[in-house]
Amino acid sequence: MNYLEFKKLYAASSREIAREVFLQNRETIRTKKEKTAVDNLEKIFNAVFRITYKKGFQAMSMRDLSRETGMSLGSLYAYFTGKEKLLNIIQTQGWLIIKKDLAKVLTTSEDPREKLRAVIRAHIFLSEFYRPWFYFTFMEARNIKPTKLKAVKSMEEYTQQILTDILVLGETQALFKPGNHELTASMIKAMQQEWYLKRWKYRKLKVSVDQFADHLIDIIETFCLVKKRAATCK
Amino acid sequence: MNYLEFKKLYAASSREIAREVFLQNRETIRTKKEKTAVDNLEKIFNAVFRITYKKGFQAMSMRDLSRETGMSLGSLYAYFTGKEKLLNIIQTQGWLIIKKDLAKVLTTSEDPREKLRAVIRAHIFLSEFYRPWFYFTFMEARNIKPTKLKAVKSMEEYTQQILTDILVLGETQALFKPGNHELTASMIKAMQQEWYLKRWKYRKLKVSVDQFADHLIDIIETFCLVKKRAATCK
DNA sequence: GTCTATACACAGATAGAC
DNA sequence: GTCTATCTGTGTATAGAC
Numbered sequence: 001m002n003y004l005e006f007k008k009l010y011a012a013s014s015r016e017i018a019r020e021v022f023l024q025n026r027e028t029i030r031t032k033k034e035k036t037a038v039d040n041l042e043k044i045f046n047a048v049f050r051i052t053y054k055k056g057f058q059a060m061s062m063r064d065l066s067r068e069t070g071m072s073l074g075s076l077y078a079y080f081t082g083k084e085k086l087l088n089i090i091q092t093q094g095w096l097i098i099k100k101d102l103a104k105v106l107t108t109s110e111d112p113r114e115k116l117r118a119v120i121r122a123h124i125f126l127s128e129f130y131r132p133w134f135y136f137t138f139m140e141a142r143n144i145k146p147t148k149l150k151a152v153k154s155m156e157e158y159t160q161q162i163l164t165d166i167l168v169l170g171e172t173q174a175l176f177k178p179g180n181h182e183l184t185a186s187m188i189k190a191m192q193q194e195w196y197l198k199r200w201k202y203r204k205l206k207v208s209v210d211q212f213a214d215h216l217i218d219i220i221e222t223f224c225l226v227k228k229r230a231a232t233c234k
Numbered sequence: 235m236n237y238l239e240f241k242k243l244y245a246a247s248s249r250e251i252a253r254e255v256f257l258q259n260r261e262t263i264r265t266k267k268e269k270t271a272v273d274n275l276e277k278i279f280n281a282v283f284r285i286t287y288k289k290g291f292q293a294m295s296m297r298d299l300s301r302e303t304g305m306s307l308g309s310l311y312a313y314f315t316g317k318e319k320l321l322n323i324i325q326t327q328g329w330l331i332i333k334k335d336l337a338k339v340l341t342t343s344e345d346p347r348e349k350l351r352a353v354i355r356a357h358i359f360l361s362e363f364y365r366p367w368f369y370f371t372f373m374e375a376r377n378i379k380p381t382k383l384k385a386v387k388s389m390e391e392y393t394q395q396i397l398t399d400i401l402v403l404g405e406t407q408a409l410f411k412p413g414n415h416e417l418t419a420s421m422i423k424a425m426q427q428e429w430y431l432k433r434w435k436y437r438k439l440k441v442s443v444d445q446f447a448d449h450l451i452d453i454i455e456t457f458c459l460v461k462k463r464a465a466t467c468k
Numbered sequence: 469g470t471c472t473a474t475a476c477a478c479a480g481a482t483a484g485a486c
Numbered sequence: 487g488t489c490t491a492t493c494t495g496t497g498t499a500t501a502g503a504c
Binding site: 475484 | 487488489491492493494495496497498499500501502503504
């Protein structure tokens with residue numbers, strides 16, 4: 001499956017996320033009319049991503065956000081009780097998106113080789129589609145209060161566990177070589193992250209998301225599969 | 235070469251870095267006595283790393299820094315003209331360290347296979363030794379003024395170019411398979427970065443820096459080398 | 469060379485008009 | 487539902503005593 005096909009099948013739109021945030025925060029959002037609220041939430045999130053990409057969340061002032069959205073300070077505070085709550089909403093929602101879509105992918109195949117390919121691709125494609133959400137969640141992870149911090153680390157652990165499990169399953173079926181699967185899973189995650197952390201680099205190199213995913217899968221399959229046609233170091 | 239041997243041969247001490255900063259900023263540092271200045275600079279850098287690891291540079295106040303170093307606000311300003319200058323000093327110095335030590339490694343061997351291993355290991359070992367500097371430089375890269383931004387991107391490009399050149403050289407000698415070497419070099423960089431960005435994960439998995447480097451080299455050699463003994467997916 | 473006390477700007481947040 | 491005007495805390499930075 002390539003990126004275009006994936007996009008059609010799995011990804012919710014940016015607007016649907018805003019709608020979900022609205023539904024889950026109805027009691028604190030002062031604007032009750034759905035269309036207005038969802039419109040504004042979408043505007044707010046996009047503005048946050050634009051500003052924080054350049055200087056980070058802490059350095060973004062509410063006045064910056066007011067300017068970028070075209071909304072007044074007072075209006076902004078109708079949508080969240082404070083700056084910290086806004087941070088919280090974005091981080092929580094980001095994690096929910098990933099988890100939901102990854103779960104769908106997991107059920108697609110029984111063959112560990114297929115499964116591995118599907119999960120690696122899905123994660124990269126999701127991070128492409130929701131790049132601002134992924135980038136933000138990674139870069140602002142430090143600002144999470146200790147109470148919520150556990151949830152973020154376990155998200156890293158959750159996605160890594162999925163990969164490790166597939167590698168272990170493949171070994172029991174004699175499809176994958178034995179080895180330190182946890183470490184290999186970590187390396188896969190590192191390469192996946194590269195895609196959304198250094199997007200500017202790949203734009204410059206003119207590497208598409210499909211090429212990137214194929215290359216990563218090629219490296220991992222050459223390393224893990226018991227037999228494999230001679231791969232090129234492409 | 236393992237980490238212990240590397241450490242003895244290449245790495246400057248944390249104190250020597252502070253001394254170099256002192257020498258390069260003599261005109262702006264108000265404290266003229268070398269020992270006092272270097273002592274305090276070392277204390278300041280360590281405090282900055284401890285604080286910003288948890289909450290980032292923007293969120294660190296000068297009062298935080300005063301508390302952590304045990305120095306007063308007034309004293310701190312004797313060492314840099316402002317918070318922004320402090321950021322600048324750390325980022326510049328971090329880059330100088332890496333460049334100098336990497337250059338030394340490059341001259342060690344003529345065989346591309348040896349060279350590739352040496353460069354990959356050296357980068358990981360340096361990032362282990364100077365972990366706070368690497369972590370800080372990566373995470374605070376966004377806060378650099380556009381005038382200095384070019385230097386940071388070219389640092390990423392510089393280290394990547396070294397890897398690409400080795401892969402291309404190896405291909406011309408029929409030691410490495412043909413392929414998209416630039417993309418492979420990117421993937422190597424991504425995995426190297428993983429080591430200093432997610433140190434907590436490897437502490438938990440009880441993976442040493444030597445194991446990590448070996449695993450990364452194993453993956454890349456399995457993918458790139460023309461012939462290779464059957465590798466385990468360890 | 470280092471400290472305390474303080475100036476001054478700007479942040480987050482809210483009250484109340486429209 | 488959105489705006490403007492404003493409160494209050496905290497930030498960076500400095501002046502001047504010791």
